[in-house]
Amino acid sequence: MYKRLSAIMFPLTALLLIGALVWGYQENQEKNSILLKAENQYQRAFHDLSYHVERLHGELGNTLAVSSASTGVHRKGLVNVWRLTSEAQNEINQLPLTLLPFSDTEEFLSKIANFSYKAAVRDFTKKPLTEAEMNNLKVLYKDSGEISKDLQDVQNKVISNKLRWMDVETALATEEKAEDNTIIDGFKTVDKRVAAYPELDWGPSVASIYDKRSVKKLGGKPVTAEEIRAKALKFADAGGDAEVEIIENGKNTEWASYTAVVNPSGGKPAVSMDFTVEGGLLISYNDNREVGPAQVSMKQATSKAEQFLEQKGFPDMTAVSADRYDNMGNFTFVTSRDGVLIYPEKVTVRVGLDNGETTGFQASDYAREHQEERVIPKPALSLAEARKLLNPEFKERYNRLAWIENEDAQEVLTYEFGGRINGSQYRIYLNAAEGIEEAVEEIRTSSGAQDK
Structure with a gap:
């Protein structure tokens, strides 16, 4: 009996063992294949990054080498600077640097990209590069050369010592030997150098992108919690x-504010409001009712909503x-003054369509931008x-005067034209002084939406 049982079990066990070994070998091969593919991707991204930063340095040099009147070359050079910087940013995002402080370098490249793009797209015949912008390009040429040299030093060590990016990822994830990893040390050196660069005057259009919209910038006398209580009840x-x-939020920070939660008597749902500490301005409201x-139309x-805003x-x-x-x-509501819509002074309102009562609104833009x-x-x-400057195929539905902030972070008066072209709805904002298109927006409507 035992002979018969062993005659059956032994081949079966051997077969299972061989199967497990084959399965383990295949799993190991697949794992190694994935690791090799990841390593190749990291290596390609790193070497492309070094190459594009070197090209960026060269393109800045080319732009500076020509006459100040060579607007065509300046435009071409700045477009190439924007393209190369964008590629470098993309390659940084492909590297395992999420746990490594490299934010200063990423922000530096982002500012170069935005600076070069916004300069390149404007009309150089009317707005050539200023002396300050040319000085910026000279500084960027010098700085990019230093960054390129540091990256090339790391690149040479990677090649000569056959360093692996998978070891970097492991070191960053486990925090083991992270301090003496050659690649990590090289990137820390680059970021430390960039952090030491003095801040350039990028101009208002670029500065506005990085402008911290802090409630401290609103000004006004700081209010107390008791004053906020009275405002909330009212x-x-x-x-x-x-x-x-x-509740006081972000004390001693740029985003200091108060949250007031009001629980009315009679079992009504609680409502919450946010106020700025500086000036006690209401920036949001939320009614938690179901x-x-x-039962109410969008027009009603x-x-x-308009009555609610007027009352408040x-x-x-x-x-x-x-x-x-x-x-x-x-x-979305904006201030209307003397027939002009002031878009920076914006308020959004949420209304329950069961009875038309406001259930929430956001007024942070209004609080920051409102001017008497x-x-x-x-x-x-x-x-x-x-109107003559519009596309002849544009089917105008309405027009109105609008005060907007353009891409250069400047507030300008425009004619806002709403209409259709190519089967879609658009708003086109034409500068009311020069006739140039300041902005074009495609209006994507959801169910029940309406374009006012």
């Missing part, structure tokens, strides 16, 4: 017996867009003159 139309919880089935909801101290607001999502309506004495010039171009 805004929520709650009685003096309502419970109010005040919204029932829709727009009117209700936001007068002269005009709806510029509306979108419906299930039983909620979302509306904003000076808006008269349009130099007539409406008829501006």
Whole structure:
């Protein structure tokens, strides 16, 4: 009996053992194949990064080598600088550097990309490179040369010592021997060098991208928690017996604010509000009530939202867009003054379509940008003159004057034209003084949306 059992079990066990060995070998081969592919990708990205930074240095040199009147070469050079910098940023993102401090270098490359792009796309016949921008290019030429040399030093060590990027990833993940890893040390050297560079004057268009929209910039006298309590009760139309919880956020930071949670009497849902510490300005409101089935039209909801803003101290607001999502309506309002829509002073309102009551709104842009004495010039171009500058195939639905912030972070008066072309809806903003297109927006509407 045992002989018969062993005669069956022995071949079966041997077969299972051989199968396990084959499976393990195949798994190991697949693992090695994946590791090899990852290593090759890392190596390619790193060597491409070194090459593109070297090319970036050369392209900046080419741009500086020609006459200041060579606007065509300047434009071509800046386009190439933008392209090369963008490629370098992409290659950095492919390397296992998420745990390694390399943010200064990434931000530096980002600023070069934005600076070169915004300079290249403008009309050089009207706005040639300024002396300050040429000085920026000289500094960038010098700095990029130093960064390129540091990367090439790391590249030479990688090649001569046959270093592996998979070891870098392991070192960063486990924090083992991270301090004496050649590649890690090389990248730390680059980032340390970049961090020591003095900040350049990139101009308002680039600076606005990195501008920290902190509530401290709003100015105004700091308010107390008790003052916020009174403001919250008034805004929520709650009685003096309502419970109010005040939470201070980001104390001693650029984003210092108060959150007020009001619990009205009578079992009504709580409402929460955020206020700035500087000036006590309301920046958001949220009503936590449950919204029932829709009974109110979007047109009625727009009117209700406008009444809400008027009652809460936001007068002269005009709806510029509306979108419906299930039983909620979302509306964007901007200040209207003397027939001009002031887009920087923006408020978004959320309305429940069951009864038309506001369930939330966001006013951080309005709080930051609102000005009582904003000076808006008269349009130099007539409406008829501006209309002639539109694409002849553009089917105009409406027009209005709009005060917007353009790509150069400058506020300008424009003619806003809404209409259709190529089967889609667009808003086109033409400068009311020069007739150039300041912005073009495709309007993507959701179910129940309306373009005001």
